[in-house]
Amino acid sequence: AQRAAPAADTAEMARLTQQMAAAIAHAKDSAAAEMSGMMSEIRAMRGMMESQLAEISWGSTQRREPQKAVLLRHMLGAGFSATLARYMIEKLPAGLSAGDGLRWIKSVLGKNLSTMANEDAMLEQGGVFALVGPTGVGKTTSTAKLAARCVMRHGPEKLALITTDAYRIGAHEQLRIYGKILGVMVHAVKDEADLRIALKELRNKHTVLIDTVGVSQRDQMVTEQVAMLQGAGVDVKRLLCLNATATQDTLNEVVNAYQGSGLAGCIMTKLDEAASIGNVLDVVIRQKLNLFYVSNGQRVPEDLHLADRGYLIDRAFKLKGAAASQFSDAELPLLMAQTRNLREVHLG
The missing domain is CATH 3.40.50.300 (P-loop containing nucleotide triphosphate hydrolases)
Structure with missing residues (x-):
């Protein structure tokens, strides 16, 4: 009987240890899940704030530099993505007219279009x-x-x-x-x-x-x-x-x-x-x-x-159709705010 008591104590200790380990693991999992949820909420809030700031920024840009809205419509009408269009408009050298800006855009697109x-x-x-x-x-x-x-x-x-x-x-x-x-x-x-x-x-x-x-x-x-x-x-x-x-x-x-x-x-x-x-x-x-x-x-x-890069770029802008007018002035800032950052274009 005296030898059985230590064995029972050992079993009880093992059981308590397992319970503590399980409780600690559960607490860690709960903390990790809570942290993951918090990070997701933070990222969502950050995305919303970035979109709102971008929307405000583009609305301001439209008022200050209306030629950029014209060029944006040209690119969207030609079939280019809003992401690429936003990138090009943001990198547009200051002080260019709509005509000069379009020539600059065509030049940059041509330099980034790889052909034989x-x-x-x-x-x-x-x-x-x-x-x-x-x-x-x-x-x-x-x-x-x-x-x-x-x-x-x-x-x-x-x-x-x-x-x-x-x-x-x-x-x-x-x-x-x-x-x-x-x-x-x-x-x-x-x-x-x-x-x-x-x-x-x-x-x-x-x-x-x-x-x-x-x-x-x-x-x-x-x-x-x-x-x-x-x-x-x-x-x-x-x-x-x-x-x-x-x-x-x-x-x-x-x-x-x-x-x-x-x-x-x-x-x-x-x-x-x-x-x-x-x-x-x-x-x-x-x-x-x-x-x-x-x-x-x-x-x-x-x-x-x-493939002739100059011809293809020119043809793209000549073919622009109804897409050029499908967005109102009020919708352009919202459209630009939803685009992703783009780093694949290099300005030559």
């Missing part, structure tokens, strides 16, 4: 290029247009075409028809193993163009497609086709999904169908993409052009 200086970097150097992007953005037609340029430069024997599009009815047939016209063989592959074999057999070709299956940016297959191209055994340069008629949010989703370990560049498609192109230029600038070509029609190869 000439086609030699692609056509002369050659290599393996894969055109990627969602369904219906014009990958197959763009592949045919690029193929025609390669054939005109080096001849059909230096080019090979590959299609991975085994899903869409007639996709292989469409590219095969283009290949027959150009005198170029088209190879169909189903998976990474097929692609590795095909590229090994075509290693002596100067240029290989791959027309990939269109995949929604929200589909997990995008990751699989990127992995397939990266595991092909050779350096496959991916060119993302961006539909100029798509919304800016959609374009951002597409770029983020297809980015992978990096894109060699992009091709702007459906320029002829777009009511505005500031949306796609905004994404190209902010995502720091290299714009290779612009496609503005179905004709092969005529409707594919080397």
Whole structure:
């Protein structure tokens, strides 16, 4: 009995220790949750204060410098995001008229729009290029247009075409028809193993163009497609086709999904169908993409052009439509207050 008492005391002590540890852990969790809640409230209050101050600031700016409101409307009407528009207006040199301010904005946008200086970097150097992007953005037609340029430069024997599009009815047939016209063989592959074999057999070709299956940016297959191209055994340069008629949010989703370990560049498609192109230029600038070509029609190869930054920036402002007048003077400060800070633009 005397030996049992210490054992009971030990068990009681262990039980009390566990209870104390549990109480301390609960107190810590409660304190952490409370602190997290307080920090969330502080951040929310800070955001509200920043928005209100920004709204007041922009309202004051409109009254003092009405030309900035004019320029803001120009940028919004051209399709550029409110975030980029706010950044540009805030960095606008003092004392500029609306006309001079617009020229300054065009100049800065042009300096931040990365394009190919000439086609030699692609056509002369050659290599393996894969055109990627969602369904219906014009990958197959763009592949045919690029193929025609390669054939005109080096001849059909230096080019090979590959299609991975085994899903869409007639996709292989469409590219095969283009290949027959150009005198170029088209190879169909189903998976990474097929692609590795095909590229090994075509290693002596100067240029290989791959027309990939269109995949929604929200589909997990995008990751699989990127992995397939990266595991092909050779350096496959991916060119993302961006539909100029798509919304800016959609374009951002597409770029983020297809980015992978990096894109060699992009091709702007459906320029002829777009009511505005500031949306796609905004994404190209902010995502720091290299714009290779612009496609503005179905004709092969005529409707594919080397991207001209000056022309594209001018066209963006000439195409501005109803968006320029969709915000009233009272709404502009509120719109600007809701934009995020932007650091991706460098003033040259």
